[in-house]
Amino acid sequence: MAKTIGIDLGTTNSVVAVMEGGKPKVIPSKEGRNTIPSVVDPEKRVVGDVAKRQLITKPREVIFSIKRLMGRKFDDPVVAELQKWLPYEIVKGKDDRANIKINDKTLTPEEISSMILKKAKEDAEDYLGEKVEKAVITVPAYFDDSQRQATKQAGEIAGLQVERIINEPTAAALAYGLEKQNAHNIAVYDFGGGTFDITILELGDGVFEVKSTNGDTHLGGDDFDQTIIDYLVTEFKNEQGIDLSKDAQALQRLKEAAEKAKIELSSSLESEINLPFITVKDGQPLHFVHKLSRAKLESLTAELIKRSFGPAEAALKDAKMTIKDIDEVILVGGMTRMPKMREEVKSFFGKEPNKSVNPDEAVAVGAAVQAGIIGGEVKDVVLLDVTPLTLGVETLGGVSTPLIERNSSIPTSKSEVFSTAADNQTQVDIHILQGERPLAKDNKSLGRFILEGIPPAPRGIPQIEVAFDIDANGILSVTAKDKATGKSQSIRITGSAGLTNEEVEKMRADAEKNAADDEKEKERIQAKNHADSLIYTAEKSLKDAGDKVEQGLKDDVETKIKALKEILDKGTREELEQKTTELSESLQKIGEVMYKQQAEQNQTGNAADGSAQQGETPKDGGADKKDVEEGEVVE
Amino acid sequence: MLSEADEYKNKYLRALADYQNLEKRFFNEKKESEKHITRRVVERFLSVMDDIERAQAFHEDEGLTMIAKQFENALKDLGVSEIELVGKEFDPLYAEAIEMVEGDHDNLVMSVARKGYMMGDSILRPAQVRVSKKVSN
Numbered sequence: 001m002a003k004t005i006g007i008d009l010g011t012t013n014s015v016v017a018v019m020e021g022g023k024p025k026v027i028p029s030k031e032g033r034n035t036i037p038s039v040v041d042p043e044k045r046v047v048g049d050v051a052k053r054q055l056i057t058k059p060r061e062v063i064f065s066i067k068r069l070m071g072r073k074f075d076d077p078v079v080a081e082l083q084k085w086l087p088y089e090i091v092k093g094k095d096d097r098a099n100i101k102i103n104d105k106t107l108t109p110e111e112i113s114s115m116i117l118k119k120a121k122e123d124a125e126d127y128l129g130e131k132v133e134k135a136v137i138t139v140p141a142y143f144d145d146s147q148r149q150a151t152k153q154a155g156e157i158a159g160l161q162v163e164r165i166i167n168e169p170t171a172a173a174l175a176y177g178l179e180k181q182n183a184h185n186i187a188v189y190d191f192g193g194g195t196f197d198i199t200i201l202e203l204g205d206g207v208f209e210v211k212s213t214n215g216d217t218h219l220g221g222d223d224f225d226q227t228i229i230d231y232l233v234t235e236f237k238n239e240q241g242i243d244l245s246k247d248a249q250a251l252q253r254l255k256e257a258a259e260k261a262k263i264e265l266s267s268s269l270e271s272e273i274n275l276p277f278i279t280v281k282d283g284q285p286l287h288f289v290h291k292l293s294r295a296k297l298e299s300l301t302a303e304l305i306k307r308s309f310g311p312a313e314a315a316l317k318d319a320k321m322t323i324k325d326i327d328e329v330i331l332v333g334g335m336t337r338m339p340k341m342r343e344e345v346k347s348f349f350g351k352e353p354n355k356s357v358n359p360d361e362a363v364a365v366g367a368a369v370q371a372g373i374i375g376g377e378v379k380d381v382v383l384l385d386v387t388p389l390t391l392g393v394e395t396l397g398g399v400s401t402p403l404i405e406r407n408s409s410i411p412t413s414k415s416e417v418f419s420t421a422a423d424n425q426t427q428v429d430i431h432i433l434q435g436e437r438p439l440a441k442d443n444k445s446l447g448r449f450i451l452e453g454i455p456p457a458p459r460g461i462p463q464i465e466v467a468f469d470i471d472a473n474g475i476l477s478v479t480a481k482d483k484a485t486g487k488s489q490s491i492r493i494t495g496s497a498g499l500t501n502e503e504v505e506k507m508r509a510d511a512e513k514n515a516a517d518d519e520k521e522k523e524r525i526q527a528k529n530h531a532d533s534l535i536y537t538a539e540k541s542l543k544d545a546g547d548k549v550e551q552g553l554k555d556d557v558e559t560k561i562k563a564l565k566e567i568l569d570k571g572t573r574e575e576l577e578q579k580t581t582e583l584s585e586s587l588q589k590i591g592e593v594m595y596k597q598q599a600e601q602n603q604t605g606n607a608a609d610g611s612a613q614q615g616e617t618p619k620d621g622g623a624d625k626k627d628v629e630e631g632e633v634v635e
Numbered sequence: 636m637l638s639e640a641d642e643y644k645n646k647y648l649r650a651l652a653d654y655q656n657l658e659k660r661f662f663n664e665k666k667e668s669e670k671h672i673t674r675r676v677v678e679r680f681l682s683v684m685d686d687i688e689r690a691q692a693f694h695e696d697e698g699l700t701m702i703a704k705q706f707e708n709a710l711k712d713l714g715v716s717e718i719e720l721v722g723k724e725f726d727p728l729y730a731e732a733i734e735m736v737e738g739d740h741d742n743l744v745m746s747v748a749r750k751g752y753m754m755g756d757s758i759l760r761p762a763q764v765r766v767s768k769k770v771s772n
Binding site: 020021033041050051052053054055056059128129130248249252276277285376548 | 642645650653654656657659660667669670686689690692693725728730731733734735742748749761763764766
């Protein structure tokens with residue numbers, strides 16, 4: 001079976017990984033590197049290092065940072081901000097989306113991204129020696145539905161079946177193997193090339209939930225390089241009075257030297273920048289020799305590191321957590337190799353950050369692990385997709401009865417047995433709901449259908465099994481089956497996952513806000529349902545009792561039934577409960593009389609009669625007991 | 636029971652396929668790895684060659700010329716050759732543009748800031764070049 005690859009589709013660089021022999025492995029690009037620069041020349045269909053080499057010759061035709069435009073509307077303020085510094089042209093495209101215009105051609109960000117993904121696919125095919133058709137692609141936790149959708153489409157354009165879109169921090173946590181540990185709250189500190197993200201994840205029942213996410217879209221490793229270059233340029237200017245930033249060749253050499261020094265200073269305390277013949281002054285060659293210490297680098301970049309903790313604090317606040325609540329801190333992104341950054345992260349969280357995974361590769365590796373889980377290669381690891389909202393059915397009195405709770409891992413199925421609300425009811429209406437509110441009317445209706453042909457029977461006797469099943473793609477099937485006849489009816493709902501993140505959030509927020517009122521109303525309805533059920537039992541008992549019970553008692557019960565019926569629809573919970581208790585007490589008197597007569601009969605009757613009666617009783621009693629226990633009745 | 640057997644069979648086949656692919660790749664990689672190591676070592680020394688050439692531009696010194704010659708010969712023995720680019724159309728496969736300069740044509744390599752090298756038929760290091768931009772009168 002063909003492999004599923006994991007792709008970290010980054011703003012500056014992209015990384016591809018795959019599971020091999022049960023272990024994740026990063027796939028080297030054709031250029032022999034572990035990362036592919038996310039740079040595209042769409043005209044020549046060239047991606048990565050080769051495209052990057054012509055950034056200067058074709059500034060308006062070579063596209064980088066396309067991820068920043070994914071799924072965005074042209075009118076989005078973010079786009080206006082991007083237009084200020086991105087050298088290529090951004091135009092309004094179909095559905096008001098931000099598109100790219102190159103010469104006379106308009107391209108969507110999806111198309112541009114698809115070229116990066118296509119290269120990832122081809123590099124993987126080259127490496128694996130087999131066709132690759134499926135992928136798991138990561139996106140930032142803050143990506144909304146349309147940004148995720150756009151990413152998925154980019155994969156499809158590239159000829160990849162996108163098995164799943166997962167959050168970058170979740171992927172990182174998977175790469176660190178945290179799903180198998182006891183950590184509950186995880187902070188993912190991701191310092192990338194061009195962006196910084198901090199995400200608080202909560203791990204519960206093997207499912208990662210994003211509690212909050214924050215960051216700085218213009219803070220990354222590139223800023224560190226630039227800071228070093230600026231410093232070196234200033235130093236040289238002070239020494240020699242020549243501005244190297246005006247000399248393209250010298251600047252290029254400085255850039256490379258700065259990056260090399262930055263990397264070197266993560267493992268050694270001093271790095272020598274040695275650039276002979278850097279420039280010419282009065283016909284004489286000048287050399288640039290400079291010793292850069294780790295301490296100097298740290299003081300130069302202290303502000304940059306500090307900038308990451310504002311978002312980190314905000315993320316904690318949004319997650320309603322304090323530093324004490326964080327069980328594990330994991331590092332992602334090449335910059336986190338810098339000892340000073342690790343030290344600062346440690347002192348901020350008061351905890352040694354976990355750095356056991358290559359931070360450049362963690363996200364891609366996690367995506368590969370997820371791909372392995374889907375492909376069945378990795379077992380004992382949880383599936384990550386969850387239902388964002390609770391799914392249930394409407395039951396008597398307009399109550400929403402949950403079957404699959406929110407945040408359940410999918411695929412999953414659940415069934416429950418319901419019954420009828422009235423005597424001789426021959427059909428039930430199955431109304432499928434999505435949302436956290438206790439009442440049906442406040443939740444989103446996903447669909448409804450009717451199960452007919454239930455044989456006439458007293459209420460509560462028919463057994464209708466309602467089964468919910470969500471497959472791995474989030475498609476919900478609901479089946480209702482009458483256990484007596486085997487008749488069944490079902491519906492498939494494909495749109496259940498089609499809510500935007502805002503919708504999901506709004507629904508959750510509404511549920512929280514109205515929790516108290518909703519709960520009260522639900523209790524009232526329960527009291528009403530209970531009253532209704534008792535009225536039914538009382539009426540049945542009166543009929544069964546016939547003339548065995550004296551008229552006075554019967555009248556008392558009838559009066560109380562009438563009183564309860566009057567307030568059934570409008571009474572408060574307390575009123576309903578009081579009248580229900582009163583009726584129940586009167587009804588017990590009838591019961592007592594009946595039992596007494598029964599007992600007398602048994603004493604006078606012979607043993608054979610008694611056993612025959614006993615033989616019947618448990619049967620009826622059992623059935624009765626069952627429908628009282630279930631208590632939930634489908635309208 | 637059957638599904639468990641299927642699962643094991645599937646896993647076995649998958650492991651076998653993984654192994655066979657690994658074996659194929661192992662032999663290829665063994666061949667490649669020698670090349671890789673040489674490449675890495677040579678690449679690391681190219682910057683020294685760059686500086687020797689820079690020095691040559693300023694100092695006409697017989698000794699320095701001899702050192703440069705030695706270095707060139709060593710590179711040649713290792714199958715390393717310079718990529719000739721000046722006057723040709725700029726091709727990002729072989730070079731990185733670091734500057735645009737005025738010229739009579741568009742997109743031609745005007746000068747080389749840092750030489751590019753091939754090793755056998757693969758690129759060892761792309762060059763860094765200045766590319767022309769036609770000036771309209």
